[in-house]
Amino acid sequence: MQIKLPVHLRVGLCSRPPQRVCVQEVLEREVRLSYWNKVKQWRSWRNKSDMVLLKDIVPAAHNNIESKFIVLEKGSTALEGKNRICLTLVADETAAVHLQLWGDECNAFDSGDIIHLRKGIFSYQHGNLILRAGKRGKLEKSGEFVMSYVEIPNMSEIHWIPHATNSKYYIQDYVISPHSRIFPPIP
Amino acid sequence: MAALKLTLTPPLEAENALETSLREAFESQKQSLRPPFSLAIPSPDQYTLLNRAILHGVLTEPQFAKTHIKHLHAIVTDGYATFVTLLLDLVNHLYPKLLASVKTQLLWLTDQTVCVLGIGYDAVLVSLLRQIVGADCGDVNLWLCSKLVTLFLEQWDCLLEDSPHVLSFALYTFLRVLTDHCRGGSVEKLETLKRLEIHLCVKIVREEFHLCLKIGRDFIRLLQDLVHVPEFRAILKDIVFNPCVFNVVGFEFKDVSQIYSTRTSSRYSLLRISxxxxxxxxxxxxxxxxxxxxxxxxxxxxxxxxxxxxxxxxxxxxxxxxxxxxxxxxxxxxxxxxxxxxxxxxxxxxxxxxxxxxxxxxxxxxxxxxxxxxxxxxxxxxxxxxxxxxxxxxxxxxxxxxxxxxxxxxxxxxxxxxxxxxxxxxxxxxxxxxxxxxxxxxxxxxxxxxxxxxxxxxxxxxxxxxxxx
CATH class of the missing domain: 1.25.40 (Serine Threonine Protein Phosphatase 5, Tetratricopeptide repeat)
Incomplete structure (x- = not known):
């Protein structure tokens, strides 16, 4: 069985006579197209990066921050209960923030290391706003040195207030200090 | 048995992408890496995969290294270009992190690729020269120096004929490294290596002077740092006062200013930067x-x-x-x-x-x-x-x-x-x-x-x- 192209498709085509197409071919083509669309969808889903820039992180009770940054400074390691903790200053091209290392993480990273954070959380601990991997997240060293950064603004040095209508969300209120007060910039 | 590792990746550090690809290839091809080997001609994709798997095999299973190499010789259809490119990537991106046993295998493999003149082996040698760390008399670094100087001496004829430029690069590197080794005093482990390095450099200068001219003016700069070594003092004296000793048929060396006037290519300065x-x-x-x-x-x-x-x-x-x-x-x-x-x-x-x-x-x-x-x-x-x-x-x-x-x-x-x-x-x-x-x-x-x-x-x-x- 053969079909002719519908009239509206013939309009505006070149002077060649319309091509005759087999139904079978059309069907196969459609199957191929839908498959291709699926591949494309899958690819875009796979490549979809949830990576956020540090300037865009907002305090929340969710473990959903994926980000990449370089360690600028490392504070001394302290004990909190039975566990070691260590506060660091990290930054990317857009902002800096305080990152807290926990347990073995304290030994694993040094200044100059580039870290990939997955499922991190940015929240208050003892009144301080810090980024950390938390129980569900993960920090991984993915390189060193080759990343430029800024130290201003520092997301931990911003005063946030709950949103007027939806108190789950925080919005920026005012800047407490342009740069980190714990790790001041090198003069 | 899980595939063995090439590097010691510390906890909380991402595995290098190249190492991952070699390991995965090895795991997927494990069945075909033992004799009897398949006689079927592999598809291009499969060929690449096999090359990766064999490389990983040689590096991590020294006891089967000869089998793996035979396998490689049997399947190769591209003058070893794929294999040597992988080797080069490995040296460029992972060398300092490789385990000691893997480094030993890597050097053996380099020797093998020189023997068969695998396409691009010269780049691997240059890349290995770059891995010699300046001002470092640690055992690991001295080991690499001694492996390479031995390789250059053993493969002398082949290198001279096929890629003399690599000998110029070697000369530049070892002249530079010798200033470190001569500073180290007369420690016994250093003494043997120093003799070998001096032997190689003197051989290149005395027998193949045109390779020194290729380097250009930096050759003199390096030589001057070694003027306290009798062999090099003699060479420098000859270059300045007795240039005709370097004449060969068809080439006349008149004066040191011939070397001064040749700008040294940036490829040489890159040699001493990892x-x-x-x-x-x-x-x-x-x-x-x-x-x-x-x-x-x-x-x-x-x-x-x-x-x-x-x-x-x-x-x-x-x-x-x-x-x-x-x-x-x-x-x-x-x-x-x-x-x-x-x-x-x-x-x-x-x-x-x-x-x-x-x-x-x-x-x-x-x-x-x-x-x-x-x-x-x-x-x-x-x-x-x-x-x-x-x-x-x-x-x-x-x-x-x-x-x-x-x-x-x-x-x-x-x-x-x-x-x-x-x-x-x-x-x-x-x-x-x-x-x-x-x-x-x-x-x-x-x-x-x-x-x-x-x-x-x-x-x-x-x-x-x-x-x-």
Whole structure:
């Protein structure tokens, strides 16, 4: 069985006579197209990066921050209960923030290391706003040195207030200090 | 059994993508890596996969290495190009992190690829030469030196015929490394290695002098650092006073100025910079803004200049910055860290006086023999900008540099002073003509500089002008 192209498709085509197409071919083509669309969808889903820039992180009770940054400074390691903790200053091209290392993480990273954070959380601990991997997240060293950064603004040095209508969300209120007060910039 | 590892990845560190790909290939092809081997011709994809798997196999299973190599010989259809490219990637990206047993296998494998003249084996050798760390007399580094020097001696005939340029690269590297090894005193483990290295270098110079000419003027610079070694003192004497001993049929070596006038290709300065160090230096000079570079400099120093002896490497770094990294105009006109600023920082990181002198020589070396026709302005630009930009705040640096340059002209090679006068003055003239500095007045009329120094500079430039007209 053969079909002719519908009239509206013939309009505006070149002077060649319309091509005759087999139904079978059309069907196969459609199957191929839908498959291709699926591949494309899958690819875009796979490549979809949830990576956020540090300037865009907002305090929340969710473990959903994926980000990449370089360690600028490392504070001394302290004990909190039975566990070691260590506060660091990290930054990317857009902002800096305080990152807290926990347990073995304290030994694993040094200044100059580039870290990939997955499922991190940015929240208050003892009144301080810090980024950390938390129980569900993960920090991984993915390189060193080759990343430029800024130290201003520092997301931990911003005063946030709950949103007027939806108190789950925080919005920026005012800047407490342009740069980190714990790790001041090198003069 | 799980595939063995190539590197010791510390906890909380991502596995290198190349290692992952080799490991996965090995795991997926494990069945086909033992005899009897399949006689079927692999598809292109499968061919690549097999090459990866075999490489991983040789590196992690020394007991089956010979079987794996036989397998490779059996399947190869591209002159070993795929295999050698993988080997090269491995050396470039992972060498310092490889386990000791893997390094042993890697060197054995390199030897094998030289034997079959696998396409691109010369690049692997050059890349391995770059992995020899400057100013490092640690066991791991000395092991690599001794493996490579042995390889070059054993494969001498083959290399000389097939890729003599690799021997030039080896000569450059071992001359440079010998200055480190001679400084180490007469420790027994060092003594044997030193003899081998001297033997290789002398063999190249005495038997294949044309390979030294290929290096160009930096060959003399390196030789001078070894003048306390009798063999090299004799060579230097012959080059200067008895050049005809290097004549061969069809080639006449008349005078050392023949070497002076050859600019050394940037490929040589790259040899003494590891790929890691190159990445970091280039990143600093292309992505970091001037004024924001302090932390990066500290990290660089912590990684590469962390011991007192490491300052000897600064000579190589300065040579690389001058000859090996030439930024495009967009970067020169932007606010990115300029080369002169980085060199200024490196210069202030040197403690010993003779290192400072060597660093300055590295900075000015192309000035002495500058000839517009063969030299590039980019090699001499950092020194003049460092002098000019240091005037406002660090005039003592300007002073020290200018004094050193004038001193070089007078004393570097007294017999050929006219060459240096001409070189330095034409360097200055070109820098002014091309607008790198507006005029020599910034130096000659600078009130902060000593009058006698300015007078000498004026005289030098005038002399050069008379000489050239």
């Amino acid at each position: 790929p890691d160090m190159e990445t970091q230096l280039r990143f600093l000079l292309t992505s970091i803004k001037l004024g924001n570079q302090k932390r990066h400099q500290v990290w660089f120093g912590k990684k590469f200049l962390n011991e007192p002896d490491k300052e000897f490497v600064i000579v190589d770094i300065v040579r690389f910055i001058c000859c090996g990294h030439h930024p495009p105009n967009e970067i020169i006109q932007s606010d990115i860290v300029p080369r002169w600023a980085l060199i200024g920082w490196l210069l202030t990181s040197c403690r010993r006086n003779h290192v400072v002198a060597n660093v300055k020589l590295a900075l000015f070396y192309d000035w002495l023999f500058f000839d517009e026709r063969v030299d590039t302005i980019m090699n001499i630009e950092p020194a003049v900008l460092l002098m000019v930009h240091s005037i406002p705040k660090y005039v003592d640096i300007t002073h020290a540099l200018l004094e050193f340059l004038l001193h070089l002209v007078d004393s570097y090679d007294v017999e050929r002073k006219s060459v240096m006068v001409k070189g330095v003055s034409s360097a200055f003239q070109l820098l002014v003509r091309k607008g790198v500095i507006r005029s020599l007045d910034v130096l000659i009329s600078c009130p902060a500089l000593h009058p006698a120094l300015k007078e000498r500079l004026k005289k030098l430039v005038a002399c050069g002008m008379i000489g050239s007209s």
